[in-house]
Amino acid sequence: MYDMHIHSDFSIDTDILMEDMVKSALEKNGKTICFTDHVEFGIGPEKIDVVFRVEDYFKKFRQLRYSYAGKIEILAGAELGLQPGELDKYRDFAASAPFDHVIAAIHTVRNMDVYTELSRRYPAKEAIRMYYEDMLSCLEDYSDYDSLAHIDFIDRYFLPDNPAPPFESYRELVEPVLRVLIENGKALEVNTGGLRRLPYSHPKKEILQLYAQMGGELLTMASDAHKPADIYHAFRETEKMLKEMGFKYIFKYKERKKYPIHLI
Numbered sequence: 001m002y003d004m005h006i007h008s009d010f011s012i013d014t015d016i017l018m019e020d021m022v023k024s025a026l027e028k029n030g031k032t033i034c035f036t037d038h039v040e041f042g043i044g045p046e047k048i049d050v051v052f053r054v055e056d057y058f059k060k061f062r063q064l065r066y067s068y069a070g071k072i073e074i075l076a077g078a079e080l081g082l083q084p085g086e087l088d089k090y091r092d093f094a095a096s097a098p099f100d101h102v103i104a105a106i107h108t109v110r111n112m113d114v115y116t117e118l119s120r121r122y123p124a125k126e127a128i129r130m131y132y133e134d135m136l137s138c139l140e141d142y143s144d145y146d147s148l149a150h151i152d153f154i155d156r157y158f159l160p161d162n163p164a165p166p167f168e169s170y171r172e173l174v175e176p177v178l179r180v181l182i183e184n185g186k187a188l189e190v191n192t193g194g195l196r197r198l199p200y201s202h203p204k205k206e207i208l209q210l211y212a213q214m215g216g217e218l219l220t221m222a223s224d225a226h227k228p229a230d231i232y233h234a235f236r237e238t239e240k241m242l243k244e245m246g247f248k249y250i251f252k253y254k255e256r257k258k259y260p261i262h263l264i
Contacts, residue, residue: 005222
């Protein structure tokens with residue numbers, strides 16, 4: 001199993017040590033994990049930066065890579081919470097260190113946190129529109145990433161009295177995002193973290209089907225684990241689903257280069 005998106009205490013939203021994540025991956029007989037800790041610039045009206053210290057991160061990463069050499073492949077990455085107006089900072093950060101895998105994500109929309117604000121302040125249809133418009137704007141202007149994380153991440157945070165609209169009502173917003181990925185050779189992440197809140201992984205099947213219809217082939221597997229128990233969560237059944245949908249490969253990234261892994 002190849003988990004290209006996990007977190008450690010270098011992220012603001014978990015206190016789990018890198019080594020504890022490595023040990024869990026080993027216990028589950030995984031082949032590869034990639035730490036992709038959070039990087040967020042210009043968050044909220046106060047424009048707060050949430051960034052890990054690259055020097056400390058790579059010092060710990062290299063210690064673990066040496067200690068566990070021959071047992072499991074440990075890769076270094078980052079999850080960039082892109083926002084229009086902050087992209088130059090992300091360019092500088094992505095170029096600042098020898099990352100294996102850089103993930104693009106949308107966590108904030110127009111100074112609103114997707115987790116707690118966007119779907120509480122706007123009707124679902126409007127929140128969806130703003131979310132995908134900002135995503136497209138970022139991906140049209142920013143290219144130093146390898147995969148797009150949890151494309152329909154916003155689905156996790158709709159409320160019973162403001163539910164997510166049906167996919168067909170906003171398909172036209174998702175299609176150009178997928179087109180940018182395909183044209184630029186970027187991967188679409190399959191993130192089983194969705195199953196912790198929803199009955200499906202990200203992306204939902206409708207988006208995966210659209211991606212395949214448009215000629216998309218590049219997929220990465222991700223648990224988005226913030227604790228050891230979630231590493232490789234539901235990978236076997238999710239990979240089986242992908243194969244049944246006609247996908248032949250998932251990909252791992254190392255030194256910013258992609259390597260195909262045949263789905264079996």
